[in-house]
Amino acid sequence: MLWKKMFGKSVAPASRLVALRPFHSTAARSNDWFGSMTENKESIKQDLDKATANKRSKEVEQNADETKGKLPSFKNDTKLQEYIAEQKGEAEVGIAKYGTALKQRLWDAYQSQHKGYDKTKKVSVDGREYQMVLSPNEIKAFEPSVYCKSYRIDGTWKKAQLLLRMLRKMNVREAITQCQFSAKRMGRPVAELLQRGVSAAKDMNIDPETLYIDEIWVGSDPRKFRFVDPKGRGRAGMKHAEYIHIRAILRTPVTQQREARDKEYKRLAKKPVFQHETRKVGDGYLKSDYRW
Numbered sequence: 001m002l003w004k005k006m007f008g009k010s011v012a013p014a015s016r017l018v019a020l021r022p023f024h025s026t027a028a029r030s031n032d033w034f035g036s037m038t039e040n041k042e043s044i045k046q047d048l049d050k051a052t053a054n055k056r057s058k059e060v061e062q063n064a065d066e067t068k069g070k071l072p073s074f075k076n077d078t079k080l081q082e083y084i085a086e087q088k089g090e091a092e093v094g095i096a097k098y099g100t101a102l103k104q105r106l107w108d109a110y111q112s113q114h115k116g117y118d119k120t121k122k123v124s125v126d127g128r129e130y131q132m133v134l135s136p137n138e139i140k141a142f143e144p145s146v147y148c149k150s151y152r153i154d155g156t157w158k159k160a161q162l163l164l165r166m167l168r169k170m171n172v173r174e175a176i177t178q179c180q181f182s183a184k185r186m187g188r189p190v191a192e193l194l195q196r197g198v199s200a201a202k203d204m205n206i207d208p209e210t211l212y213i214d215e216i217w218v219g220s221d222p223r224k225f226r227f228v229d230p231k232g233r234g235r236a237g238m239k240h241a242e243y244i245h246i247r248a249i250l251r252t253p254v255t256q257q258r259e260a261r262d263k264e265y266k267r268l269a270k271k272p273v274f275q276h277e278t279r280k281v282g283d284g285y286l287k288s289d290y291r292w
Contacts, residue, residue: 008166012272016080037095053285075193092155098137098138098141098142099138099141099142103132103134103138103142104142105125105194106123106130106132107132107142109123109124109125109130110132112250115257116254116257116258116261117132117134117139117142118258118260118261119131119132119133119134120265139258140255143251143252143254143255143258144204144206144251144252144254145214145249145250145251145252145255146197146200146201146206146211146245146249146250146251147156147249148193148194148196148197148200148247148248148249148250149193149245149246149247150189150190150192150193150245150246150247151189151245152221152223152243152245153186153189153243153244153245153246154241154242154243154244155185155186155242155244156242156244156245157188157219157242157244159184159185159219160186160244160246161218162184163179163182163184163186163187163190163191164216164217164246166178166219167179167190167210167213167216167217168213168216169213169214170212170213171211171212171213172197172198172208172211172212172213172250173208173209175194175213176191176194176195176198179191179194188288193246193248194213194248194250197211197250198211198249201250206252207252209251210252210253210258211251211252212250212251212252213248213249213250213254214249214250214251214255215247215248215249216246216247216248216249217247217248218244218245218246218247219243219244219245219246219247220242220243221243221244221245223242224240224241224242224243225240226238226239226240226241226242227239227241
């Protein structure tokens with residue numbers, strides 16, 4: 001045979017060589033001599049995926065053993081986070097409630113052509129000229145803004161007003177700093193309220209550095225806690241612990257520019273002021289004596 005001529009009589013036949021070699025791969029079992037000399041990429045990938053899955057399952061079991069019998073934290077509680085997101089809702093857009101698609105297109109045209117809404121000017125859209133006149137509510141709806149609501153606060157509206165009046169028309173960052181260093185007890189919840197407003201502005205793609213407090217007010221909560229106020233000689237009264245809530249609207253410099261423009265138009269539209277009325281001379285209006 002050919003193999004006897006090549007290797008001599010001392011060499012075993014090919015069938016015995018295959019049988020004696022410790023082949024464990026499927027390629028060797030199928031009489032493929034070069035199966036052990038090449039890598040089987042599919043089997044390597046399967047082994048790697050299996051090892052990764054086993055590692056993850058062990059980590060999950062270890063974490064389950066560690067957290068067994070313990071309450072989940074605020075951030076790890078998935079049901080609580082889903083409930084908070086559901087109560088918070090999505091950011092509302094002004095066009096969905098107050099405007100139409102055409103008004104939104106015209107508003108964008110005013111922003112690009114006149115750098116802001118101006119009711120005295122016209123814009124061209126699709127080869128046609130438009131002049132849009134909006135109501136104050138529609139203007140506030142189209143302009144970017146952030147509405148902030150506080151939680152239930154223990155206090156009175158009289159004490160809260162002293163701080164809130166100082167914060168009106170102030171930059172948000174400056175207002176937060178003022179609240180953090182304020183000696184008033186109402187400063188901390190107001191600072192937290194404004195911080196949540198800054199986070200909401202980032203979610204709405206609004207630059208928080210340019211925001212200012214356009215409106216901020218306080219309201220009394222209808223739910224009050226009653227407790228006994230003991231007095232002398234066996235008498236007693238009832239006290240009511242009041243609770244309040246704070247609301248704020250944060251706006252961008254677009255609103256400031258529009259308000260300044262409207263104020264200038266209003267000043268120019270005023271008639272000139274005269275010290276005396278415009279009347280004829282001979283109707284007895286002008287007398288000989290001096291009139292103060």
